[in-house]
Amino acid sequence: MPLQQLLEHLQKLAEKALTLWDVPEDATVRLINVSENATYLVEAPGGYRSILRIHRENYHTRRAIECELAWLDALGAEKVVITPGYYRGRNGDPIQQERIDGLPDPRFMVLFHFVAGTAPDETGDMRDGFEELGVIAARCHEHAMHWERPEPFERLTWDVEAVFGAEPTWGDWRDAPEVTDEVKDALEEVERTIRSRLASYGKAPERYNLIHADMRLANLLIDDNGTRLIDFDDCGFGWFMYDFAAAISFIEDSPQIPALKEAWLKGYRSVRDLPEADEAEIDTFIMLRRMALLAWIGSHIEAPEPQALAPGFAATTARLGQQWLETVR
Structure with missing residues (x-):
């Protein structure tokens, strides 16, 4: 179906x-973001505001969304990080389901509390923001290692097979725009090397566990009450160091990256020990994430953001990959 339709x-x-929740009768909804999900600002006279997330079909099951909300609850209750709250529907369930003529299947929906605040400035010096990201990531990782998860616990997996396997979560990077034969040949070698290094690195629980998987500055909101971490929609099982790679999504070629990595590591190590062997593999995760994003652009090309990102993205990914290969050979 065309995106506009x-x-x-x-x-x-x-x-x-909106009738599924106890919201003002005169509330209106306005689209504010479309990616995996469609996100709407709900407003009503008198100052009421909330955030409605309509889930993409066939991306998360109801149980997976329940597990996301369970982690939000646990992180907030244990004061690991301030997380957004959510509303229960009129039937007492935080996850609602509704359908409409024109769409083949019903959609899951969650209504979140509106979170006041502003994201850190991404146009200037981002080191302070990345140091705080490192602190928050380490707190979340420590929590993940000791939290007794509700069973069955169902979330996405962000490992090599999820990116490069037979049924990749975001599609095959080879199908992305501008993947020429030259780019493909270069990235095939990058994929082989990533596979080899991460097979050796392994999935010990102190390295691989529950992660946020999209911990960018845009997902931090700061106000007088502190810093909130939002958008846990992609949280799942992956390597802890993948959280840094996700933090620099789409700007992997920025000259600021070494300084941002140093700041993130400083913040991280202020909370949690990080062996040199883990730090040494961060660039591998940057390349894993970059290739996942290349696939994402290809599988979401109908949306405005991937369309804007596509020109040159494949060639830059190949260039970054070749530079990385030179450092690990």
């Missing part, structure tokens, strides 16, 4: 779904 249906679904 899909968004028209989702707008109607969002408007219809």
